[in-house]
Amino acid sequence: MTSYLKERWLAILETTGDAAMMVGDLFRSILKYRVDGELFFAQAGRIGVDSLAVVGITSIFVGMVLALQTGYSFMNVFGEPLYVGTVVGFSIFKELGPVLTAIVVAGRIGASIAAELGTMKVTEQIDALYTLGTSPTRYLGVPRFLATALMLPVLTIYADFVGILGGYIVAVGKLGIPAVVYWNDVLINIDIETVAHGLLKAVAFAAIVAVTACYVGFTTSGGAEGVGRSTTKSVVVSMVSILISDYFLSAFLVAVGIG
Amino acid sequence: MIQIRNLWKKFGSRRVLCGVDLDIEEGETITIIGGSGTGKSVTLKHMVGLMAPDQGTILVDGVDIAAVHHEEELFKIQNKFGFLFQGAALFDSLTVGENVAFGLKNLRPGVSERAAMNVAKEKLALVGLHEVEHMKPSELSGGMRKRVGLARAIAHDPKYIVYDEPTTGLDPITSDVINELIVELRRKLGVTSVAVTHDMVSAYKISTRIAMLYEGKIIALGTPAEIQNTSNPYVKQFVTGSSHGPIKIKLRESD
Numbered sequence: 211m212t213s214y215l216k217e218r219w220l221a222i223l224e225t226t227g228d229a230a231m232m233v234g235d236l237f238r239s240i241l242k243y244r245v246d247g248e249l250f251f252a253q254a255g256r257i258g259v260d261s262l263a264v265v266g267i268t269s270i271f272v273g274m275v276l277a278l279q280t281g282y283s284f285m286n287v288f289g290e291p292l293y294v295g296t297v298v299g300f301s302i303f304k305e306l307g308p309v310l311t312a313i314v315v316a317g318r319i320g321a322s323i324a325a326e327l328g329t330m331k332v333t334e335q336i337d338a339l340y341t342l343g344t345s346p347t348r349y350l351g352v353p354r355f356l357a358t359a360l361m362l363p364v365l366t367i368y369a370d371f372v373g374i375l376g377g378y379i380v381a382v383g384k385l386g387i388p389a390v391v392y393w394n395d396v397l398i399n400i401d402i403e404t405v406a407h408g409l410l411k412a413v414a415f416a417a418i419v420a421v422t423a424c425y426v427g428f429t430t431s432g433g434a435e436g437v438g439r440s441t442t443k444s445v446v447v448s449m450v451s452i453l454i455s456d457y458f459l460s461a462f463l464v465a466v467g468i469g
Numbered sequence: 470m471i472q473i474r475n476l477w478k479k480f481g482s483r484r485v486l487c488g489v490d491l492d493i494e495e496g497e498t499i500t501i502i503g504g505s506g507t508g509k510s511v512t513l514k515h516m517v518g519l520m521a522p523d524q525g526t527i528l529v530d531g532v533d534i535a536a537v538h539h540e541e542e543l544f545k546i547q548n549k550f551g552f553l554f555q556g557a558a559l560f561d562s563l564t565v566g567e568n569v570a571f572g573l574k575n576l577r578p579g580v581s582e583r584a585a586m587n588v589a590k591e592k593l594a595l596v597g598l599h600e601v602e603h604m605k606p607s608e609l610s611g612g613m614r615k616r617v618g619l620a621r622a623i624a625h626d627p628k629y630i631v632y633d634e635p636t637t638g639l640d641p642i643t644s645d646v647i648n649e650l651i652v653e654l655r656r657k658l659g660v661t662s663v664a665v666t667h668d669m670v671s672a673y674k675i676s677t678r679i680a681m682l683y684e685g686k687i688i689a690l691g692t693p694a695e696i697q698n699t700s701n702p703y704v705k706q707f708v709t710g711s712s713h714g715p716i717k718i719k720l721r722e723s724d
């Protein structure tokens with residue numbers, strides 16, 4: 211039993227080490243070679259288009275349910291729905307916007323990157339890149355990494371606004387809070403640090419999603435079955451890593467005075 | 470010149486290569502023959518640094534490719550090669566023309582889009598394909614994919630060309646066109662090649678020398694004539710394609 215655990219632990223350490231090497235590779239590539247704009251924009255476009263609808267739907271309902279729950283809870287405590295805008299605003303800008311967007315992107319984009327690169331790996335397309343004057347990191351990794359790093363914060367901003375809007379619909383339409391009160395509650399407490407807090411986390415989550423998907427894709431083996439395994443693995447690992455790192459990132463950012 | 474010295478490789482507990490020695494001289498076409506699963510493709514991949522040996526050295530123009538850890542230097546060696554993969558390994562997301570022009574655009578940064586496409590067309594014509602530049606690899610037949618892979622491997626005029634089963638899946642006439650092309654590349658351009666094939670007709674035609682890989686080692690090496698008239702019972706059985714002889718194919722686990 212202990213030897214099994216030890217083995218697992220060593221395997222995890224080794225994988226983390228390999229993934230860290232890949233991150234090093236990515237950055238070396240970015241600094242050393244001109245980034246191919248065409249590949250970058252193709253990826254960025256795909257990430258945006260593929261995620262827009264699902265991020266929008268997720269966010270609007272999250273904003274709505276937040277307003278609903280806060281409103282009812284505070285009605286029980288204070289006898290009236292106070293601070294709904296404040297709670298919705300803080301929760302969305304600092305936590306739910308970045309975290310839920312990252313999780314949606316991990317499921318939608320991370321999975322498809324892992325499947326695509328995994329298929330290329332098992333059909334030797336990754337090997338072929340080496341004899342054709344480029345490397346998988348440069349040709350496939352860098353555009354996906356940079357595109358995710360750009361698009362996840364952009365999608366987070368979009369999710370923030372849609373979420374606030376969802377809260378507005380319920381606060382005004384269902385709880386009967388006057389619109390100006392809701393907006394005041396949202397705006398008065400949201401400062402630049404709060405927004406920065408969310409967006410910095412979004413960038414970190416983007417790195418997690420892209421690196422996990424690329425790493426898992428590049429190390430796929432075992433044919434079609436292996437590609438399936440990689441796809442699932444990429445999503446699960448990304449989601450867990452996002453949620454765990456979220457706690458530590460939040461604590462760190464607050465400690466240094468951002469948010 | 471490529472020199473393979475004492476190459477060992479195992480996957481898990483399965484030994485595939487057990488001390489392969491093989492020298493590939495400038496300007497020759499060496500063909501590696503051997504049973505399915507004996508490690509021919511694995512040997513080829515070691516030559517271009519796509520796999521790392523457990524033991525042994527592979528010298529490409531005097532540089533040990535297995536000992537090169539600097540990425541840039543490794544790329545420099547890999548770029549001397551054109552590689553036809555056994556499964557063609559065409560990029561699904563690109564058109565046939567873009568596939569063939571891919572290496573050219575990366576390795577000759579000055580070349581224009583238009584010029585690269587013209588070269589692609591020309592190389593596709595060499596392998597007997599016309600009007601396919603705009604198709605996607607998924608729209609091609611197996612034999613067509615193989616030929617596109619071949620066109621891509623030769624497009625940037627590499628010094629060394631590695632062919633993993635260039636004629637598998639092709640009809641006899643197209644096979645012969647490919648054989649002629651391989652011979653011509655050697656005669657006219659002095660390209661050095663290593664091929665793997667099961668097609669003995671092709672092996673005799675394209676090779677200056679033939680090497681047979683068996684149980685992880687090169688057990689025979691000679692000119693096509695020497696191989697054809699060999700007295701080595703293993704080689705003889707293989708080249709005549711007989712199921713009777715010293716080489717036994719395992720049909721059941723218990724055998």
Ligand SMILES: Nc1ncnc2c1ncn2[C@@H]1O[C@H](COP(=O)(O)OP(=O)(O)OP(=O)(O)O)[C@@H](O)[C@H]1O
Pocket residue numbers: 480485503504505506507508509510511512555
């Ligand atoms: N990436 C890999 N991981 C594990 N085992 C491998 C890998 N590549 C090859 N092998 C094993 O190495 C052995 C040799 O494989 P290889 O592909 O070189 O055979 P081959 O001689 O090219 O056969 P064929 O003529 O059928 O193509 C096989 O038993 C195969 O299972």
Ligand SMILES: [Mg+2]
Pocket residue numbers: 509510511555633
């Ligand atoms: Mg093979």
